[in-house]
Amino acid sequence: MPENSxxxxxxxxLNVLNRKKWTMIDMVNPDGTFEIRQKTGEVFIRDNRxxxxxxFTNLELVAxxxxxxxxxxxxxxxxxxxLLDQNDNRPTFEKEK
Numbered sequence: 001m002p003e004n005s006x007x008x009x010x011x012x013x014l015n016v017l018n019r020k021k022w023t024m025i026d027m028v029n030p031d032g033t034f035e036i037r038q039k040t041g042e043v044f045i046r047d048n049r050x051x052x053x054x055x056f057t058n059l060e061l062v063a064x065x066x067x068x069x070x071x072x073x074x075x076x077x078x079x080x081x082x083l084l085d086q087n088d089n090r091p092t093f094e095k096e097k
Contacts, residue, residue: 001083004048005051007045011043013043031050032047033059053084061079063077
C-alpha cells in the first residue's frame with residue numbers, strides 16, 4: 001500500500017466463511033488507523049497520519065469476528081500492511097566530518 005494513501009482507501013476485504021452464523025467484526029486497533037465495515041468485511045484507512053514509510057515499514061491490524069454474542073467463539077486474523085515508499089522527501093547528503 002503506498003505511503004500517504006488517503007483516508008477512505010480500501011486496504012483489503014476479509015472473506016468470512018459461514019457469514020450467516022457470524023454477526024460482528026471488531027478490530028483490535030488502538031490507534032484508529034483502520035476501520036472495518038461489519039457487513040462487507042472491507043478494511044479502509046480511517047486516519048492516514050501514520051501511513052509514512054519513513055516512520056513505519058509496515059502496519060498490522062488484528063480483526064476479530066464474533067458470533068451473535070461475545071460469549072460465543074471468535075476467530076482472529078492478522079493483516080499486515082506493507083507501506084511502499086513514494087519518495088516524498090528530498091534527498092539529503094551526509095555532512096563530512
